[in-house]
Amino acid sequence: MPSYKLIYFNLEGRGEILRYLFSYSNIDFEDRRVEFADWPALKPTIPYGQLPVVEIDGVIYNQSLAIGRYLAKKAGLTGKSELDEIRVDALIDTIDDFFSKFPWMDTEKAKKEFMEKSSPQLLAYLEKTLGNNPWFVGDSATWADFFWDTCADSFESYVPGFAKDYPKLLALKERVKAIPTIAAWIKKRPKKSQ
Ligand SMILES: N[C@@H](CCC(=O)N[C@@H](CS)C(=O)NCC(=O)O)C(=O)O
Incomplete structure (x- = not known):
């Protein structure tokens, strides 16, 4: 090793x-x-x-x-088929694009305003992708689920409650955190x- x-x-x-x-x-x-x-x-x-x-x-x-x-x-967390890998990578890249644009070094007000303006597009996309499934892609966890959880925790620490209107996405975070x-x-x- x-x-x-x-x-x-x-x-x-x-x-x-x-x-x-x-x-x-x-x-x-x-x-x-x-x-x-x-x-x-x-x-x-x-x-x-x-x-x-x-x-x-x-x-x-x-x-x-x-x-x-x-x-x-x-x-084994990248998706079970080549097409699932595209879906996983697309989620990773979409969340990463948002993470890169977030005004980390700006004021609290700027962070809140950014979130109010820009997060609905991201959150709606993520919730639609998840649908009623337990995981974003396929029937088991992928690293896209993990990435959503870790990034959302970072956003949450600056803009508490930013995803409060997206219960399915919040439940996904709990599922990730419950993996032993x-x-x-x-x-x-x-x-x-x-
Ligand atoms: N795309 C890079 C971004 C890395 C990045 O932006 N790192 C920041 C911290 S999150 C950093 O090193 N900042 C200090 C600096 O640039 O001097 C990655 O995902 O690793």
Whole structure:
């Protein structure tokens, strides 16, 4: 088994999907959390100067979704057919587009306004895709379900209740969190949350 070190800030954000995927598969990983004060010194040593990265047997790999897809493949979480893989990737990319546009560094007011204006399109799409099924794609969980949960937790920490009118999407989050290996991770992870 290779050795894995996840390097990310001391928050959930873009690192949490990788922590979920490691945990889901019971893969041991070092969860290195960088303090913001230490980041300027570390940044020039990181490919493309952004986190998260994962060090696998001493080699650094960047881009959270490239790493996520690698881990999801190992875990059988990318979809059961090639066409299901398209559906899973489309969900991942759609949620990621939204995550990238969210004004993380702006004021609380700007975040709330962004959410009010832009989230209905995302949430309606996600709810329609889910329909009355337990998971977004196929008859079992994929990493798109996990990604929705981790990203929604980040949005929720800034704009509480942003998805309150979408009970099926909230129930999906609960289903993800109830998966035993994910529940075990959530129980043991640092309480600081974003
Ligand atoms: N597409 C990249 C985005 C990475 C990214 O935006 N990382 C942010 C934190 S979430 C970062 O490293 N910010 C610090 C910086 O750019 O100096 C990924 O998914 O890994």
